[in-house]
Amino acid sequence: MPPRLRLTGIRKSFGATLALRGVSLEVAPGEVHALVGENGAGKSTLMNILSGALPADEGAMDLDGAPYAPRDTLDARHRGVAMIHQELSLAPHLSAWENIMLGAEPSRGGWLRRHDAKASARAALERLGHGHLDLDRAAGKFPIAEQQIIEIARALRTEPRVLVMDEPTSSLAQADTERLFTVIRQLRDRGVSVIYISHFLEEVERLADRYTVLKDGQSVGTGPMAGTSTTQLVRLMVGRDVTELYPTRTASPGSTVLEVRNLSAGRRLTRANLTLAAGEILGVAGLIGAGRTELVRAVFGLDRSEAGAVTVEGRGFSHRQPGASWRQGVGFLSENRKEEGLMLPLSVAENTVLTKLGRFGRLGWLRRREIDAAGAAWIDRLGVKASGPGQPVGQLSGGNQQKVALARLLEHPARIFLLDEPTRGIDVGSKAQIYELIAGLAREGRAVVLVSSYLPELFGMCDRIAVMRRGELVECRARADWTEPSLMAAAVGAAA
Amino acid sequence: MNTKSLLAKLGPFLGLLLVIGLFSISTEVRGYFLTYPNFKIILTQTVIVAIGALGMTLIIIAGGIDLSVGSAIAFTSVVGALLIQRGWSAAAVVLAVVAAGGGIGLLNGVAIAGLRMTPFIITLGTLGVVRGASKWLANNETVNYDGSPINSWMTTADPFGWSLPAGAWVALVAAIGTAVMLRQTVFGRHIFAIGSNEATARLCGVPTVRTKILIYALAGAFFGLAGLMQLSRLRQGDPTVAVGLELDIIAAVIIGGASLSGGVGTVLGSMIGALIMAVLRNGSQQMGWPTYFQEIIIGIVIIAAVFLDRLRQAKAA
Structure with a gap:
């Protein structure tokens, strides 16, 4: 199968700092692809380039075989690349349906077609198995986990081919994480390619089909997740074994x-x-x-x-x-x-x-x-x-x-x-x-x-x-x- | 929770009842204060602040602020007076004055959205620029003219009749139109989206720059309309009028439940806020309180309103 997304030799520098020095990444259709690496390894820069927030200095990107060079985040969305940021980006005062439909409100001559808008929003939530959410409630009043669902529903409205998720579980409780994984697997089964960034390697091990490791602005390893241990990932990420992450110490409490x-x-x-x-x-x-x-x-x-x-x-x-x-x-x-x-x-x-x-x-x-x-x-x-x-x-x-x-x-x-x-x-x-x-x-x-x-x-x-x-x-x-x-x-x- | 949100919604109404009740305590004053002719006077006195508050509501919901309103009102009233002097028809004067206000708003909007500068700073600047321009245009004196149909819009010469002056009707129609626009049009919802989370609005394809420019221009047109009412009330163009009026207008919007951090606000609330300000002024006069006492009371009301804004936000968090 030809790749959904292919990045080759992406380079980016900020002034004298070389943030990315040749990153390659290949994501297949209907695949959850984990992107792991230490902070400062270049994950955010890479994702900003992918989602159109930054231009790359060098290198090529292809989306389903066609050259892909988004002008801005909006253009990236139109091309089918959507991003869910770590900090949720809803408009807290607007209702759930308004958030889902924001920027694409059905209208006639400037007049909002509220009924159609709510129906589309409802449909988007139903696809995620969350059709029960109260559409008229202000987005900021939902628990974090449901805000995330609303944000995913908004991203899905544009029928993305690639969905980038940056640390989506960092503020979720265990049960909500499981529900999110169910949603991600559904998306994958519908053919959406998910790029999943996380520090929680146990999650990556359970969810991802393939992985790519970034280190110091370079891709240093990629492969199928099955048969790869988290220890191997850590070794790639830090370039050394961190089996002894926790220092040894004998307790000698005083007064x-x-x-x-x-x-x-x-x-x-x-x-x-x-x-x-x-x-x-x-x-x-x-x-x-x-x-x-x-x-x-x-x-x-x-x-x-x-x-x-x-x-x-x-x-x-x-x-x-x-x-x-x-x-x-x-x-x-x-x-x-x-x-x-x-x-x-x-x-x-x-x-x-x-x-x-x-x-x-x-x-x-x-x-x-x-x-x-x-x-x-x-x-x-x-x-x-x-x-x-x-x-x-x-x-x-x-x-x-x-x-x-x-x-x-x-x-x-x-x-x-x-x-x-x-x-x-x-x-x-x-x-x-x-x-x-x-x-x-x-x-x-x-x-x-x-x-x-x-x-x-x-x-x-x-x-x-x-x-x-x-x-x-x-x-x-x-x-x-x-x-x-x-x-x-x-x-x-x-x-x- | 529900009683709380109900209270937040009813807050401005309760505030209005409270100030009306306050001035009705004294039997001496009540006899005049609680009469239809006096309410007619209060409504007429509200018109300028109310129309200004309509524009300010749009701006504050979008997370902005406009300090140049008072100057814009003075400027447009001078423009109107000069055009009447030159023999323009009333309709042409109305259009020109509203356009002049819109033009000032457009400049504010272009500077704020186009040059990405803080609304507070930009409009603090235009506050001075526009005030100076008004005085220049008017040769630093009031602009008098012989007479115009516009003069009758704010009159309460017929205090015992039931009809309201035209200005009050204009304000009412403008308020209803603004409320419908905010709720039923894509533009209206985008105003809320920008105030609530501008970055997200941009990400979702809302044309934020264009929308913001339009917001300031439209608000400017409202300020022009308010300037017209000012002209009608004084029957002359006065370049020194409405100094500090921006504070009354902002206070009206905040008392009405809008949040200075954006995303929240209603036309109904702002109109009640404007009424509260007018009742306070009118009542204080009836009570025979000196003007400095009125100033103190209105200042306290502004602080109380901002405090309420903070309480509302704490609740929302």
Whole structure:
């Protein structure tokens, strides 16, 4: 069968940076093709070229044998290439049917033919097995999983031949992921070629027919998914074995440094108790919305707690404030890197020293050279890929941004680290570096609370794991006393 | 949840009842305040802000803002007065004045959508440019003329009759037309789409640049119409009139339930918002409150309205 889509020798550079240095990709009709690679490997650039958002510098693209060079995203859609972005792009105030029909509303002389429009929207949703959705409800009021279905329905309206999905499951619960897979398989069976980008290799293994691995802007491997293990994919992605993703470490907890008693905050956190010792890594597991983030935010003082006490190294606080926490040596890493964790337009150096700016100045005047020197030191130590301490953080890749966010806690320096999803959305190589960094903190006798949705990470890193369910911290055991099934059972409230 | 959304919808109505109730407390004032002739006066006083609010509703739903309204109203009223001086017929004056307003809007739209600049900055600039141009055009003095049929559009000379002045009918017809346009035409729905998520609208093939230019031009035409009403009310072209009126107009739209971040707004709400502003002014005068007190009250109402906007958004999130 001739390929649906063929890319040969695609090259693209931004200024002096070579983002793509010869990428080839072949996708057959009715195939789910996984595109994997570390962050910064060039996946986004490639997909932007494919969906018409960027022009390629060199190379050729063919769609069903005809040359394909989209002028813009709209042109790409007309040619049959649609993209579902990681951040959903619905118009939240418009109804479901208006979103599905946006830009192609049936009309006569400018007047909307509402009835026809709703019928077409209904038909598009029915094809996805979601004909029951309320068409008149504002799109922003649907749960994420259903918003995604609406967006897919919109993409299907233009009868795409190639559908590109970028990390579609990153914010979905397990059951919704399964439903999405059913939809993707239906599309495949109807002959749509799906390019599926994901960091979750287990998903890729289950869903994809073929794979292509990108590394440093080049395609380094392609083949059928059947008979390929995720370990092989990882080896291609990072160019080395990462069997030992999690560093070895013998636990040697010291004295108690953090004690939380009956802490309550809002609806999502009720009467949580925990203790944390120096040199210990404590994991916090639970489903999305179980109150894990609320727990660390309340401990740090970002959210006001209604009841309970937090004791740091023997000193109690009733009303904590973030500034007081920093002064006590408690550092917090937000799960929301782009909006809360970092100031994207500011430089690497400025982000690093933000919590202790006062120490870089005299009488209110900052000494920029020292700030830059501090930033440069962390770029070296953590292996941040940046042009220098003056580069805006927003220009770095996700993994490198996260290293800068962590550098702020290290520079401060914090003794107690509250880390909320520190490896979310970053590539395998950066993950390994961040794990090593966290393990190193514990070895030095600092204490870490690690909130994570990814069980292997909790089992690989933590000495003890606490499980939260519906705002309560239900159980805390040593790692060895948990199994993944028993931990999941505690998280969902089932008998193990 | 449902009672909440109902409250959000009824909010402007309740606000209107609240301010009417406020001025009806004093028996002394009530005797005059709650009469048909006074409501007729209030309706007539609402016309200019209401017509301006129609244009502003389109712009705010699309996620934009226009600060140059007051200047546009002054400019178009001067243009109208000069044309009447030159002996143009009433119909020709109406067309020319509306076109002049549309022209200012078109310039705003081209600068905002074509040059991709922030509406706040662009219209802050045109606020000054257009005000200056009005004074230049009018030789820095009021433009007087002998008489015109336009003069009767905003009159309440017959306070005991039941008929409303023509201006009120024009505002009503324009409001109904705008509401239908927003709901029933592709252009209308694209206004909401652009305000809700412009990037997506572009991706889905909505001609965003053209639509935005059209929005500002159409709104400008409404501002021209408002300028015509201003002319009719003063019976002269005054280049210094309507300073700061943009704030009343924006406040009317926000009180009416539109969101400054775009995607939300209704014509009915904006019209009630305009009425609230007029009732506040009229009632304060009846109560014998000094003008500085009126200014304070209206300022507070604007802040309260923006606060409500924030509450609404928090609910939506």
